[in-house]
Amino acid sequence: MPIKSVNEATPLLFPRLYICSFQNPFASTIYTSLCRLHIIFIIMFFSIMSGGSMHSGLVGLVCLAIASAICCSSVGSSNNIMCLESERHALLQFKQGLADESSDLASWKSEKDCCKWRGIACTNQTGHVITLDLSYSYYADSTKWRGEISPSLLELRYLNYLDLSYNHFEGIMIPKFIGSLSQLKELKLADANFSGPVPPQLGNLSNLHTLDLSRNKYISSENLEWLSHLSSLRYLNMSEVDLSKVVNWPQSLSKLTSLTELKLSWCNLPDVNLRSLSFINSSTSLQLLDLSGNSLNSSIFYWIANVSSNFVHIDLSWNKLEGGIPKGFQNLCSLESLTLWSNQLSENFEDSVKTLSCAENTLETVELGFNQFWGSLPDLKRFFKLRKLDLSNNQLNGSVPESVGQLSSLERLYLDGNSLSGVITEAHFLNLSRLQYLSLSGNRFSINLSSDWNPPFQLLWLDMSSCKMGPAFPKWILTQTKLTHLDLSNAGLSGSLPIQVWDLFSGLFDLDLSMNQIHGKLPNLSSTSLGNVNLSSNLFYGALPSFSPMLQSLYLSNNRFSGPLSSLCATQSPYLVYLDISKNLLSGELPNCWMQIQVLQVLNLGKNKLSGKIPSSLGNLQSIGILRLHDNNFSGELPSLENCTRLIMVDLGNNNLSGKIPTWIGQSLTNLAILRLRSNEFNGIIPFSLCTLAAIHVLDLSHNNISGGLPHCFNNISQSANDYIYYPSFLNLELVWKGIEIEFGKNLAGMRSIDMSSNYLVGEIPQCIASMTELISLNLSRNCLTGQLPENFGNMKMLESLDLSRNQISGKIPASFSRLNYLGVLDVSHNHLSGRIPLGTQLQGFDASAYMENLGLCGPPLPQSCPGDGTVQDDGIARGTKTVNDGLISLGFFISAVLGFVTGFWMVFGSLLLKTSWRCAYFGFLDNAKDWIYVKTVVYKAKVRRTLQR
Ligand SMILES: *[C@@H]1O[C@H](CO)[C@@H](O)[C@H](O)[C@H]1NC(C)=O
Ligand SMILES: *[C@@H]1O[C@H](CO)[C@@H](O)[C@H](O)[C@H]1NC(C)=O
Ligand SMILES: *[C@@H]1O[C@H](CO)[C@@H](O)[C@H](O)[C@H]1NC(C)=O
Ligand SMILES: *[C@@H]1O[C@H](CO)[C@@H](O)[C@H](O)[C@H]1NC(C)=O
Ligand SMILES: *[C@@H]1O[C@H](CO)[C@@H](O)[C@H](O)[C@H]1NC(C)=O
Numbered sequence: 001m002p003i004k005s006v007n008e009a010t011p012l013l014f015p016r017l018y019i020c021s022f023q024n025p026f027a028s029t030i031y032t033s034l035c036r037l038h039i040i041f042i043i044m045f046f047s048i049m050s051g052g053s054m055h056s057g058l059v060g061l062v063c064l065a066i067a068s069a070i071c072c073s074s075v076g077s078s079n080n081i082m083c084l085e086s087e088r089h090a091l092l093q094f095k096q097g098l099a100d101e102s103s104d105l106a107s108w109k110s111e112k113d114c115c116k117w118r119g120i121a122c123t124n125q126t127g128h129v130i131t132l133d134l135s136y137s138y139y140a141d142s143t144k145w146r147g148e149i150s151p152s153l154l155e156l157r158y159l160n161y162l163d164l165s166y167n168h169f170e171g172i173m174i175p176k177f178i179g180s181l182s183q184l185k186e187l188k189l190a191d192a193n194f195s196g197p198v199p200p201q202l203g204n205l206s207n208l209h210t211l212d213l214s215r216n217k218y219i220s221s222e223n224l225e226w227l228s229h230l231s232s233l234r235y236l237n238m239s240e241v242d243l244s245k246v247v248n249w250p251q252s253l254s255k256l257t258s259l260t261e262l263k264l265s266w267c268n269l270p271d272v273n274l275r276s277l278s279f280i281n282s283s284t285s286l287q288l289l290d291l292s293g294n295s296l297n298s299s300i301f302y303w304i305a306n307v308s309s310n311f312v313h314i315d316l317s318w319n320k321l322e323g324g325i326p327k328g329f330q331n332l333c334s335l336e337s338l339t340l341w342s343n344q345l346s347e348n349f350e351d352s353v354k355t356l357s358c359a360e361n362t363l364e365t366v367e368l369g370f371n372q373f374w375g376s377l378p379d380l381k382r383f384f385k386l387r388k389l390d391l392s393n394n395q396l397n398g399s400v401p402e403s404v405g406q407l408s409s410l411e412r413l414y415l416d417g418n419s420l421s422g423v424i425t426e427a428h429f430l431n432l433s434r435l436q437y438l439s440l441s442g443n444r445f446s447i448n449l450s451s452d453w454n455p456p457f458q459l460l461w462l463d464m465s466s467c468k469m470g471p472a473f474p475k476w477i478l479t480q481t482k483l484t485h486l487d488l489s490n491a492g493l494s495g496s497l498p499i500q501v502w503d504l505f506s507g508l509f510d511l512d513l514s515m516n517q518i519h520g521k522l523p524n525l526s527s528t529s530l531g532n533v534n535l536s537s538n539l540f541y542g543a544l545p546s547f548s549p550m551l552q553s554l555y556l557s558n559n560r561f562s563g564p565l566s567s568l569c570a571t572q573s574p575y576l577v578y579l580d581i582s583k584n585l586l587s588g589e590l591p592n593c594w595m596q597i598q599v600l601q602v603l604n605l606g607k608n609k610l611s612g613k614i615p616s617s618l619g620n621l622q623s624i625g626i627l628r629l630h631d632n633n634f635s636g637e638l639p640s641l642e643n644c645t646r647l648i649m650v651d652l653g654n655n656n657l658s659g660k661i662p663t664w665i666g667q668s669l670t671n672l673a674i675l676r677l678r679s680n681e682f683n684g685i686i687p688f689s690l691c692t693l694a695a696i697h698v699l700d701l702s703h704n705n706i707s708g709g710l711p712h713c714f715n716n717i718s719q720s721a722n723d724y725i726y727y728p729s730f731l732n733l734e735l736v737w738k739g740i741e742i743e744f745g746k747n748l749a750g751m752r753s754i755d756m757s758s759n760y761l762v763g764e765i766p767q768c769i770a771s772m773t774e775l776i777s778l779n780l781s782r783n784c785l786t787g788q789l790p791e792n793f794g795n796m797k798m799l800e801s802l803d804l805s806r807n808q809i810s811g812k813i814p815a816s817f818s819r820l821n822y823l824g825v826l827d828v829s830h831n832h833l834s835g836r837i838p839l840g841t842q843l844q845g846f847d848a849s850a851y852m853e854n855l856g857l858c859g860p861p862l863p864q865s866c867p868g869d870g871t872v873q874d875d876g877i878a879r880g881t882k883t884v885n886d887g888l889i890s891l892g893f894f895i896s897a898v899l900g901f902v903t904g905f906w907m908v909f910g911s912l913l914l915k916t917s918w919r920c921a922y923f924g925f926l927d928n929a930k931d932w933i934y935v936k937t938v939v940y941k942a943k944v945r946r947t948l949q950r
Helices: 002-013 025-050 054-079 085-097 151-155 176-180 200-204 225-229 249-254 274-279 300-307 327-331 349-355 402-406 475-479 567-571 616-620 664-668 688-692 714-718 746-750 767-771 791-795 815-819 841-845 891-915 918-949
Strands: 120-122 129-133 161-163 186-188 195-197 210-212 218-220 235-237 261-263 288-290 313-315 337-339 365-367 388-390 395-398 412-414 419-424 437-439 444-447 461-463 485-487 510-512 517-520 532-534 539-542 553-555 560-563 578-580 585-589 602-604 609-612 626-628 633-636 649-651 656-660 674-676 681-685 698-700 705-709 733-737 740-744 753-755 760-763 777-779 801-803 825-827 832-836 856-858
Touching: 085 129, 085 151, 151 176, 176 200, 200 225, 225 249, 249 300, 300 327, 327 349, 664 688, 714 767, 767 791, 791 815, 815 841
Parallel strands: 129 161, 161 186, 186 210, 195 218, 210 235, 235 261, 261 288, 288 313, 313 337, 337 365, 365 388, 388 412, 395 419, 412 437, 419 444, 437 461, 461 485, 485 510, 510 532, 517 539, 532 553, 539 560, 553 578, 560 585, 578 602, 585 609, 602 626, 609 633, 626 649, 633 656, 649 674, 656 681, 674 698, 681 705, 698 753, 705 760, 753 777, 777 801, 801 825, 832 856
Antiparallel strands: 120 129, 733 740
């Protein structure tokens, strides 16, 4: 920005001595001339006076210096003629509107000549303010302005440059009066937190050639009619302005015949109406077009092809483009960059390359990543200017032609995430001396580069995940000492790492060697600059070293690290966000240094041999979202985590933790989606507050010593069961699913499960349980539950797995059970249920064992037919045949009924005494006996009724 540099340079060139100040530019010019005469006069005077003596010559020089300093300073200021009082006043008023807390505009007071103020420039000749630049710059250490924009700016009639970008105007509207600053050539209000509609008055700025309203987030424009008056406009950036209502935007823009750069990214632009395009005149000026992030469909291609053939840069990424690169692009012969990232384009890539052949001498950047281009990679060496080629995440197959090694300008090559195969050799890199970024991961490449190969390049970024490289660590990588990112995960590496690795890559920030067979100990890594380290699923062993103080994420799971965790406290990285050392052999107690790691979000130390109490400093982790200490030997009570309010997952399963289930879990952890306390020694009752966990997806309290009843508040839980919970992609959780412990990964987000099995829960299953209509798995087995099943049980229609076995639940299976259409696993065995198993394809499909050991269940799939059915279903053989006693109230029936009662009663009572614990028997006995008698009576009555009806 030339104007600014003049303004800043002035004080350096000329001392800040302003003895002459004039309001009138003419007077100033006269003064300057006089001053120059004065200097000449002084020089002449001293030359005559000194008359050749050394001494007097020196005096002469000193005097001359002083005289010039005094005078020339005014000469300097006269070059930037003093500003006009009226404009100075207007600027001071403008300043008053701003909140100037940092005294950043100190010069705006102390300095009299407003042309010398920070951010101001005036014309040379007349002293009018022409530039007002108060844009914020992080590097210039300036202030982010807020407050008001005073209309006093209208006084600056000659203003042609106004820049208030990157400030924070707290959502005020763009002032209408700006449209009256008629001399404006450049107006920049980018990223300054303006909101509301764009004032159409801006359309009056007929001299404008640059307009930037981008990234204000909340500004919108309902039509762009005003824009079409700006016929001088060359640069227009309205990115992130909401233009969703501007249906005819192509027409409005087509009137801007001088436009060379157009940026309308993330504007919610509506799709182009093809019929309206016929009214568009081709403009030859447009060179840069950025319409990324607008969900546009492929009709936009017609507009582009009609609007200009001089395109140099086109960015249409993040849209909904389909098909191939349109034939109209054949005319684009000046194209330097084409970015179509993240669309749904699907074309044989060889055809795409043909379409672009007119640009083969100009194309430098081609970004087609995240589309569905298919076919093989053709010879690209005609595109000799290519610097960046991004074909990642498409469906390319076949091998990579060796000619790629002749693209000598290539700096970035991304081929990751395709189905490419074949052998990568040194020929592929023959002339790639400028290559800095190389990504080949996620293909099926075999790498055949000899270990003494000396690559022509120095990479910054190397990603060869899933390439076949091993078994030895490739030596040539050791020549790449500028690497900041190295990913060799799942590359078939084994053996140990070269010792130099840790010293050579002194700038390495990301290191991923996961999923190999690398073994060895880790040295002290505290003097490296490693920020992200992933060594999981290898054979590393020994003590944990300390890591760089830059550490952000550390994944060491599934190795054989042993010993204590104390080195973690020595690492002292204030940036640590992810820490996963699960599935190792760590032992000892957890150190108590967690208060140092304020930003930690994920802590997984599961499946180790850690023991002792969980330290209280864990409660200081204010950012923690995932806490997993499962499968260790932790004991004692839980410390309070009430301030860890961002927790979405707490997994403490399979330890020896004891005490009551803390009430703060429900009160404070309002975001909790997964609570897994299974297989511990928690006791006491289920606190009522657990029901306030509105986001809970998985609640596993099984295998503890919990007693008391089920809380009558499940309806609260169900409320937001549909809410989307964000799970980090790497998150896996072991859940007992349909009776087997399974590791859930991706599909965890859809899981809704409650498991309270193997405790000492008593009382009835509350009615409100049925309001959890999204529940997929419910396990209440092996408790002492009594009473009847809620009638509306079938409302939980998503249930796929239901286990109520080994309780003392009585009564009938409610008819609503037949609505459980997804049920794949059912177990109600070992209860006191009776009556007919409701008819429903699902319920009859289970094995009889799902219903066995109940008091009086009957009907299919059980072999016992229900009394009065007139059918027996003895393995289906006797289906439909009449029973002997059907239709007769015989003495035999009465006798057998009474006998049946007596024996049945005692059988039940006896079995209660023998089979279940005394606690259960105590709570369950009376209810069950009563129910049994009731059922038998009902059955008898039904029989009588049937007989009488005949
Ligand atoms: C000042 O005027 C001179 C001569 O007219 C010109 O060369 C110079 O670029 C001008 N400077 C500014 C900042 O306008
Ligand atoms: C400026 O624009 C507004 C609205 O577009 C219009 O009403 C007005 O006449 C224009 N001219 C001036 C000088 O404000
Ligand atoms: C297109 O160009 C023709 C001739 O130059 C002109 O008459 C017509 O108004 C233009 N159409 C638009 C929409 O600018
Ligand atoms: C220009 O637009 C018209 C009207 O939609 C269309 O028929 C034509 O194919 C377009 N031209 C090109 C080169 O795509
Ligand atoms: C939680 O935070 C509050 C307020 O800062 C504090 O008083 C309390 O002691 C903290 N609780 C724990 C367990 O750290």
